[in-house]
Amino acid sequence: MNLPEDFIKEMNDFFSRRNDVPSEGFYESFDKEPLKGVRFSRSKISSVQTEKDLLAEMREDIDPVAWCDGGYYVRNEPGGKDALYHAGVYYPQEPSAMLPAQVMAARPGEIVLDLCAAPGGKACRLGEDMRGKGILVANEISFERSKALLRNIERSGIEGLVILNETPENIAERLPLFFDKILIDAPCSGEGMFRRDKGAAKSYMNYGPKVCVPLQESILEAADRCLKDGGSIVYSTCTFCVDEDEEQIKRFISRHPEYHVKAHPEIKGITHAGEGSLLPGSMRIWPHLSAGDGHFCVHIVKGDEKDLRSAEEYLLKDAAGTNDKNAAAAVSVLDEVLSEKGKEELFRGRFVSHGTGLFKMTFDEKLFKGLKVVKTGLYVGDIKPLKSGKKIFEPSNSIALALDRDSLRDDSYLALNRDDDRLTKYLRGETIAVSSEDGLKPSGTILVGIGDFPLGFAKINGNTAKNLYPKAWRLI
Numbered sequence: 001m002n003l004p005e006d007f008i009k010e011m012n013d014f015f016s017r018r019n020d021v022p023s024e025g026f027y028e029s030f031d032k033e034p035l036k037g038v039r040f041s042r043s044k045i046s047s048v049q050t051e052k053d054l055l056a057e058m059r060e061d062i063d064p065v066a067w068c069d070g071g072y073y074v075r076n077e078p079g080g081k082d083a084l085y086h087a088g089v090y091y092p093q094e095p096s097a098m099l100p101a102q103v104m105a106a107r108p109g110e111i112v113l114d115l116c117a118a119p120g121g122k123a124c125r126l127g128e129d130m131r132g133k134g135i136l137v138a139n140e141i142s143f144e145r146s147k148a149l150l151r152n153i154e155r156s157g158i159e160g161l162v163i164l165n166e167t168p169e170n171i172a173e174r175l176p177l178f179f180d181k182i183l184i185d186a187p188c189s190g191e192g193m194f195r196r197d198k199g200a201a202k203s204y205m206n207y208g209p210k211v212c213v214p215l216q217e218s219i220l221e222a223a224d225r226c227l228k229d230g231g232s233i234v235y236s237t238c239t240f241c242v243d244e245d246e247e248q249i250k251r252f253i254s255r256h257p258e259y260h261v262k263a264h265p266e267i268k269g270i271t272h273a274g275e276g277s278l279l280p281g282s283m284r285i286w287p288h289l290s291a292g293d294g295h296f297c298v299h300i301v302k303g304d305e306k307d308l309r310s311a312e313e314y315l316l317k318d319a320a321g322t323n324d325k326n327a328a329a330a331v332s333v334l335d336e337v338l339s340e341k342g343k344e345e346l347f348r349g350r351f352v353s354h355g356t357g358l359f360k361m362t363f364d365e366k367l368f369k370g371l372k373v374v375k376t377g378l379y380v381g382d383i384k385p386l387k388s389g390k391k392i393f394e395p396s397n398s399i400a401l402a403l404d405r406d407s408l409r410d411d412s413y414l415a416l417n418r419d420d421d422r423l424t425k426y427l428r429g430e431t432i433a434v435s436s437e438d439g440l441k442p443s444g445t446i447l448v449g450i451g452d453f454p455l456g457f458a459k460i461n462g463n464t465a466k467n468l469y470p471k472a473w474r475l476i
Contacts, residue, residue: 108130434460
């Protein structure tokens with residue numbers, strides 16, 4: 001491909017000064033086909049064997065991404081019409097982009113910020129690792145991109161999360177010294193995307209390092225104001241530019257000498273910067289040395305690293321539904337599909353109304369007062385008025401995707417396999433037929449899924465099930 005002259009000059013200069021990274025094959029790598037990948041949701045899948053079984057079902061080889069638990073290379077374009085994608089079982093993701101969230105290693109009980117979160121792949125992984133037992137803030141400064149972030153997070157079914165549409169500076173002003181961990185997948189000149197996105201080279205000419213470096217610097221400064229002492233920042237880009245990567249972090253540490261780099265030599269398949277390099281402990285994925293696009297990643301710690309897990313003081317202990325007038329209707333509908341295990345898990349926290357919408361909160365939403373909130377908590381459903389004056393509760397698809405098979409009654413779950421033509425009909429929004437062989441109750445609300453993975457709701461009446469799959473999510 002035709003690479004920008006400024007980029008070629010930059011990389012020739014890099015390779016002439018560095019002996020630790022060979023240049024042979026670098027430019028040729030941009031003519032190769034970009035790699036495709038999927039990352040299975042560890043909140044929905046509990047074993048590697050299940051991942052392998054699903055790959056076989058998808059007619060893919062078992063080819064794991066070395067630097068990501070649950071990540072695999074695939075030959076076919078994932079997502080779109082695949083029911084497993086609609087069920088949030090996997091997230092289509094470029095393999096290199098899987099590295100930062102793996103390095104961050106979010107844990108239950110932590111307060112975590114994904115500062116530049118769209119389209120949501122990294123935020124979903126963070127939420128899966130936290131298992132709904134902490135506070136995850138996914139922020140996106142672009143309102144349009146925050147819509148894609150919302151959709152992907154809803155599909156993942158993760159809890160304990162708020163989506164913001166804010167500037168890093170506003171978050172820092174409102175929540176100083178609040179977060180235990182912060183992920184910054186920084187806006188960059190995008191050199192690592194040249195072979196994947198034909199428009200990336202053109203964008204580079206207009207929004208190259210001169211534009212990106214000061215923006216990255218301001219984001220890092222805001223992150224520092226948000227981060228607790230003992231907390232950490234994972235900073236990543238998809239560029240090869242030293243000024244946006246190693247030199248950016250070196251300048252940041254020179255301004256904030258309390259920070260130090262935490263090395264991760266145990267992560268295989270990537271190039272680790274050793275002593276004598278530009279930034280010892282940093283990591284790179286080179287397209288001619290690893291199976292991935294260009295990527296830079298570094299983990300920096302503020303002072304002495306501490307096991308903070310400071311979400312506990314903000315988490316709600318009361319039972320869901322005790323403080324909201326609309327909760328009783330929701331509980332009544334959900335009660336008829338949930339197992340005892342499902343009830344115990346779902347009705348923990350608090351139900352809160354916003355307009356006609358009902359949300360399950362596991363933390364106090366007042367924490368984010370004064371910030372632009374796109375979504376807070378788990379969207380449970382809507383209270384709909386009828387012509388008769390009565391109100392009914394319609395569960396959301398978000399709540400369907402937050403449930404697992406063990407949370408559901410056997411007579412309220414229709415498990416379809418990939419070869420069942422009802423599966424495609426359901427994803428298209430069509431009414432589907434049911435029979436006594438399905439083992440369902442004669443009437444009421446049910447969930448439809450692919451195998452053990454819920455997809456959405458339906459309303460059963462005799463031998464038919466009225467489709468409740470959201471119009472915006474349906475196959476065309």
